Amino acid sequence: MKTESLLSCSRKDTVYTTINSCVIALVGLVILLINRLWEPFERGFFCDDDSIKYPHHDSTIPSPVLYGVGFSLNIVSFILIEAVFLRNCKNSRTNKNQEQNVLQTYFCVVFNVLLPFLYGAAVVQLVTDIAKYSVGRLRPHFLAVCQPDLTKFNCTDGYITADICTGDNALIKHARFILTISGVIPDPGHASFSMYSMLFLVFYYQARLTWKNLLLLRPLLQLIVFCLAFYTGLSRIYDYKHHWSDVLAGNIIGVIVSLITVFTLTDLFKRRKSSDEQQTDNNVKLESIRVNKPVTKL
Incomplete structure (x- = not known):
C-alpha cells in the first residue's frame, strides 16, 4: 500500500471531520424529535390472538449491554488494528517530517472509519424507530402487562381498540413496541443494531486483517462477532420481546x-485494492528488471 495515501491528513480533513460529526448529530436530533413529537400508532387486538398471550420476562441482553458491546467492540478494534497498521507503515518510512505527523495521521485514519460507523448506527436507529412508531405491533407479552379490565370490552365485538389496560403504563408502552430509556433516549432495536454493528466489524476485519501467517484468526473473529449478533436476535424471541418476523426484519435492516x-x-x-495493485506493479517492475538486465561477461 502506498504510504502517501494513508498519510494524507491535513487541516482540510479536520474541517471535513467536524462537518461529518455535525451530520451525525443532526440525525441524532431527528431521532430525539421523533421520540418526543411523533404520536405512535396504537394497534388493537383480537381476544383469540394467541401470539400476544406470552408471559413477560426481563431481557437477556439489556440495552446498556447491547450499546456497550456494540460500540466498544468496534471502537477498540479500530484503535488497535489501525495502530498496528500505522506502525508497519511508519517502519517503512524514512522521511523525518512525516514521522512528526504520526499521531495526527493516526487519529485521522481512525476517524475515517469511526465516523461512517457512527453515522450508520444513527441511521439504523432512525429507520427502526420509524418502523416501530408507524406499525405499533403488539409484542408477544402484551396481554401479560396490559392486564385488561374484562368489564370494559366484549370479545364478541371482534377487533378491540378501546383503552382497557390496567397495568403499568411504562410496560404497556413497551409492549406496544415503543420504549425509551429514562423517557428521553430511544431504546435500540436489538436485532437491527446488533446485526449492523457486528456485520460492520466483519467487513472491517475482512479488509484490515490481512496477515497471511495468521490465516484462521480473521475468520475466527468474524464468526465470534456474527454469533453475537445472531444470538442477540434469538434472545428477543425466547424472551417474548419480539415476534420472529420482527427480528428478521430488524436483521435485514441491519444488513442493508x-x-x-x-x-x-x-x-x-479501496485501500486493500490499492495495496494489491501496488504490489502487482512492484512485481511487474522487478520481473522487468530481471528480464532486461544485461548478461555480465566473465
Whole structure:
C-alpha cells in the first residue's frame, strides 16, 4: 500500500471531520424529535390472538449491554488494528517530517472509519424507530402487562381498540413496541443494531486483517462477532420481546445499512485494492528488471 495515501491528513480533513460529526448529530436530533413529537400508532387486538398471550420476562441482553458491546467492540478494534497498521507503515518510512505527523495521521485514519460507523448506527436507529412508531405491533407479552379490565370490552365485538389496560403504563408502552430509556433516549432495536454493528466489524476485519501467517484468526473473529449478533436476535424471541418476523426484519435492516455504509462511505476495500495493485506493479517492475538486465561477461 502506498504510504502517501494513508498519510494524507491535513487541516482540510479536520474541517471535513467536524462537518461529518455535525451530520451525525443532526440525525441524532431527528431521532430525539421523533421520540418526543411523533404520536405512535396504537394497534388493537383480537381476544383469540394467541401470539400476544406470552408471559413477560426481563431481557437477556439489556440495552446498556447491547450499546456497550456494540460500540466498544468496534471502537477498540479500530484503535488497535489501525495502530498496528500505522506502525508497519511508519517502519517503512524514512522521511523525518512525516514521522512528526504520526499521531495526527493516526487519529485521522481512525476517524475515517469511526465516523461512517457512527453515522450508520444513527441511521439504523432512525429507520427502526420509524418502523416501530408507524406499525405499533403488539409484542408477544402484551396481554401479560396490559392486564385488561374484562368489564370494559366484549370479545364478541371482534377487533378491540378501546383503552382497557390496567397495568403499568411504562410496560404497556413497551409492549406496544415503543420504549425509551429514562423517557428521553430511544431504546435500540436489538436485532437491527446488533446485526449492523457486528456485520460492520466483519467487513472491517475482512479488509484490515490481512496477515497471511495468521490465516484462521480473521475468520475466527468474524464468526465470534456474527454469533453475537445472531444470538442477540434469538434472545428477543425466547424472551417474548419480539415476534420472529420482527427480528428478521430488524436483521435485514441491519444488513442493508451495514452494506451501504461500508461500501459507499468508507474506503476499506479501496485501500486493500490499492495495496494489491501496488504490489502487482512492484512485481511487474522487478520481473522487468530481471528480464532486461544485461548478461555480465566473465
